[in-house]
Amino acid sequence: MRNVTVAHSPDADDIFMYFAIKFGWTGIKNVKFDNIALDIETLNQKALQNIYDITAISFGLYPKIRDEYALLRTAVSFGEGYGPKVIKLKDKRLKRNFKVALSGEHTTNALLFKIAYPDARVFYKNFLDIESAVLSGEVDAGVLIHESILNFSEKLEIERELWDIWKELCKDDLPLPLGGMGIRRSIPLNQAIEYEEVLTKAVKVAHEHQNLLSKMLLERNLIRVDSQTLKKYLALYANEKSITMDDKQYDAIDKLFSLGYEHGFYDTKLEVRDFLIPTEYKALRQS
Numbered sequence: 682m683r684n685v686t687v688a689h690s691p692d693a694d695d696i697f698m699y700f701a702i703k704f705g706w707t708g709i710k711n712v713k714f715d716n717i718a719l720d721i722e723t724l725n726q727k728a729l730q731n732i733y734d735i736t737a738i739s740f741g742l743y744p745k746i747r748d749e750y751a752l753l754r755t756a757v758s759f760g761e762g763y764g765p766k767v768i769k770l771k772d773k774r775l776k777r778n779f780k781v782a783l784s785g786e787h788t789t790n791a792l793l794f795k796i797a798y799p800d801a802r803v804f805y806k807n808f809l810d811i812e813s814a815v816l817s818g819e820v821d822a823g824v825l826i827h828e829s830i831l832n833f834s835e836k837l838e839i840e841r842e843l844w845d846i847w848k849e850l851c852k853d854d855l856p857l858p859l860g861g862m863g864i865r866r867s868i869p870l871n872q873a874i875e876y877e878e879v880l881t882k883a884v885k886v887a888h889e890h891q892n893l894l895s896k897m898l899l900e901r902n903l904i905r906v907d908s909q910t911l912k913k914y915l916a917l918y919a920n921e922k923s924i925t926m927d928d929k930q931y932d933a934i935d936k937l938f939s940l941g942y943e944h945g946f947y948d949t950k951l952e953v954r955d956f957l958i959p960t961e962y963k964a965l966r967q968s
Contacts, residue, residue, distance in 0.1 A: 722785025
């Protein structure tokens, strides 16, 4: 029996896309997938240390772990007309060097925010604590992610959408890349292909049986939101476009990497297609 660690965030879309494996709806004979749920910045930090076999990551982190992890084509989250939100107290005017709470140094939203607001004073917090930090006045603004974008205090207002920042920087009709999955390069290639296939099937099965899986997750208190919010959130971040990336999504990640390189956040410019698992190996091996 091979044990494979799969790390994901505790937010609804990651749990939803993984739990078809946990519930036994798909899997691989003689392989046990052990899941670990941690906030996205902790996962990013663990990926920098090469801790888990398969892990959710922010796309904004990937160029820094490219030597240790390949990217999976599945379990991805993109924004199309939506995404993280910069929020502040209603009627508050932000100064040029305002204090802002971000969910982590290596998140995609942090990368785009720092490009758009180079003079802001950044503080990093767990994404669950950002709203309260803004409400208390500890910081002037914060970037909400995950389910927090759907429900936040009436005392707060949106200063700017990360989607609008992305569109201004991107200048192309491309979705906003947020998060994906990395797999250790040390895993034998034939096994890595198998793992990508079963994870892809898990996301596909979850999407096809959304109502049943959602009901099971809610009954087991595995989700932080109610059924209506869950349905709305999954439509945003765990939809049919999460199953397998398409060319437009690849182009969007390339654009993100290009922006990061141009603004000095990466040491080289990457093209994402060069960092995927070479699935053609399976056909060659069996030929």
